[in-house]
Amino acid sequence: xxxxxxxxxxxxxxxxxxxxxxxxxxxxxxxxxxxxxxxxxxxxxxxxxxxxxxxxxxxxxxxxxxxxxxxxxxxxxxxxxxxxxxxxxxxxxxxxxxxxxxxxxxxxxxxx
Amino acid sequence: xxxxxxxxxxxxxxxxxxxxxxxxxxxxxxxxxxxxxxxxxxxxxxxxxxxxxxxxxxxxxxxxxxxxxxxxxxxxxxxxxxxxxxxxxxxxxxxxxxxxxxxxxxxxxxxxxxxxxxxxxxxxxxxxxxxxxxxxxxxxxxxxxxxxxxxxxxxxxxxxxxxxxxxxxxxxxxxxxxxxxxxxxxxxxxxxxxxxxxxxxxxxxxxxxxxxxxxxxxxxxxxxxxxxxxxxxxxxxxxxxxxxxxxxxxxxxxxxxxxxxxxxxxxxxxxxxxxxxxxxxxxxxxxxxxxxxxxxxxxxxxxxxxxxxxxxxxxxxxxxxxxxxxxxxxxxxxxxxxxxxxxxxxxxxxxxxxxxxxxxxxxxxxxxxxxxxxxxxxxxxxxxxxxxxxxxxxxxxxxxxxxxxxxxxxxxxxxxxxxxxxxxxxxxxxxxxxxxxxxxxxxxxxxxxxxxxxxxxxxxxxxxxxxxxxxxxxxxxxxxxxxxxxxxxxxxxxxxxxxxxxxxxxxxxxxxxxxxxxxxxx
Numbered sequence: 288x289x290x291x292x293x294x295x296x297x298x299x300x301x302x303x304x305x306x307x308x309x310x311x312x313x314x315x316x317x318x319x320x321x322x323x324x325x326x327x328x329x330x331x332x333x334x335x336x337x338x339x340x341x342x343x344x345x346x347x348x349x350x351x352x353x354x355x356x357x358x359x360x361x362x363x364x365x366x367x368x369x370x371x372x373x374x375x376x377x378x379x380x381x382x383x384x385x386x387x388x389x390x391x392x393x394x395x396x397x398x399x
Numbered sequence: 400x401x402x403x404x405x406x407x408x409x410x411x412x413x414x415x416x417x418x419x420x421x422x423x424x425x426x427x428x429x430x431x432x433x434x435x436x437x438x439x440x441x442x443x444x445x446x447x448x449x450x451x452x453x454x455x456x457x458x459x460x461x462x463x464x465x466x467x468x469x470x471x472x473x474x475x476x477x478x479x480x481x482x483x484x485x486x487x488x489x490x491x492x493x494x495x496x497x498x499x500x501x502x503x504x505x506x507x508x509x510x511x512x513x514x515x516x517x518x519x520x521x522x523x524x525x526x527x528x529x530x531x532x533x534x535x536x537x538x539x540x541x542x543x544x545x546x547x548x549x550x551x552x553x554x555x556x557x558x559x560x561x562x563x564x565x566x567x568x569x570x571x572x573x574x575x576x577x578x579x580x581x582x583x584x585x586x587x588x589x590x591x592x593x594x595x596x597x598x599x600x601x602x603x604x605x606x607x608x609x610x611x612x613x614x615x616x617x618x619x620x621x622x623x624x625x626x627x628x629x630x631x632x633x634x635x636x637x638x639x640x641x642x643x644x645x646x647x648x649x650x651x652x653x654x655x656x657x658x659x660x661x662x663x664x665x666x667x668x669x670x671x672x673x674x675x676x677x678x679x680x681x682x683x684x685x686x687x688x689x690x691x692x693x694x695x696x697x698x699x700x701x702x703x704x705x706x707x708x709x710x711x712x713x714x715x716x717x718x719x720x721x722x723x724x725x726x727x728x729x730x731x732x733x734x735x736x737x738x739x740x741x742x743x744x745x746x747x748x749x750x751x752x753x754x755x756x757x758x759x760x761x762x763x764x765x766x767x768x769x770x771x772x773x774x775x776x777x778x779x780x781x782x783x784x785x786x787x788x789x790x791x792x793x794x795x796x797x798x799x800x801x802x803x804x805x806x807x808x809x810x811x812x813x814x815x816x817x818x819x820x821x822x823x824x825x826x827x828x829x830x831x832x833x834x835x836x837x838x839x840x841x842x843x844x845x846x847x848x849x850x851x852x853x854x855x856x857x858x859x860x861x862x863x864x865x866x867x868x869x870x871x872x873x874x875x876x877x878x879x880x881x882x883x884x885x886x887x888x889x890x891x892x893x894x895x896x897x898x899x900x901x902x903x904x905x906x907x908x909x910x911x912x913x914x915x916x917x918x919x920x921x
Binding site: 307312315319322323325326329330332333334335355356359362363366367369370371373374377378380381384385390391392 | 529533536540543547550551552555556558559560562563566567569570573574576577578580581586
């Protein structure tokens, strides 16, 4: 299972980086979202992969699921969601003001 | 006895920012009064905290009274008290400048300004690395709003790059924090330092990778080359009081580098010991050179000032990169000077630009300002201070930095680049001053016959100029009280360079034992 999960994480980050390096705002935002998801998954994994462990400490169990990564990932999801919402609005405003969706504000090449 | 003043610099901007939002549709005077009152109150609190920290021990504030490694803890040592004080003073002055008109360009300026202060103060105070991420995000989200404040295509374009880069940076930050937590099982910075010293050698690669991943994020915040290219546009195009306030934002990155790599990855830290010793100095020196090239090559005073920010980060981190007590003390002396003077230069540039309607702050000849004596004197003072000429504070701080690093291995490089960069700064600022103030065609030159009368320009009221003048007065004050400041800086550097003080203040006595054992019982 470790191989599968880490491969998932790697593929998501790779796709995210590829999309972030595009020149249009829409793929860049998709890339940022994908990287955000990958990082959330990664934070979740910092509590290690276990199955069938209780989430509450009890006297009879010696092992239990680590509760802290769940709290961390919740915070990261909320912050990431707000940031993505902000960058979507910003891109729309840039489209309105610069009249192009290029991240550097370049206009399209004039038709020859 | 818990000192509740420590959370004042966090709670007050949060509360006042919320109050300002509730007053969004009221007359702007009400928002201004709330904002200025908040900044003034935070300044008073931080001055009290600074005086407490001069003689006192490192103070901690345990949120929710959770036992320390488990709950979030705020830590106030001398360095963070000084950073809080610098931030509060700078914020008050910038807000006073903004209240002369900049804040009319958008409704939420004052609320964003308060939340910006909350984020910055939080980053200085927190003793928990995930909480540091949260305060970074608060700081960044408000800074996105402030960078874009006032609108316009240039600001939007520069803002896009700034926002997207920092979003990637936040993701990388979480990866670094995640690795640290996965391996060491804690997020409290003092506890991280203890467990780092005990970590087995098999985890060395992971821990060092986490440390360098975090360094990349902090370098992005501090604008170290090659992660500094967002800065000239973002600072050059945004409104002047925001750019002046942002002079402290890169210093947040510097502060965090100093804090994390002198605490978690200190020389006592076992497998993570001295992680940045080989990286920080070269990176900072290249940044310094790039900043100097930008200063010399720019054709606009705003952009020159933005590159001066990069230069000041390069200088600070080059000196800190030697990781010696005396050098860190010198950097602590240089830090308030460079923050206040670059902020002052942003404000002076704005005062100049507003009196040159068709040239702004560009180096275009024959665009006279309306009040050449006043603005010329302000510009001269700022230029002398930034360039490091006697008798102002830049000279004292640079001499101290250069003498303290003279025995370290990188000394020739630091001396050469700091002095060479200073020379380029002087040339660039001298050229700027002569083009803006002196290179004018005579008014009655009938022979050339192309001279047209200049349109009347707005005259600055004393209240417009006052904030910039106050910032500049700080420079001679830093020299006059130089002895006290230097003593304080050495005391602050003592606490920074030796993680034992910090760990024992947070976790209690004897908890720093693993560090001492790992370094061979020093």
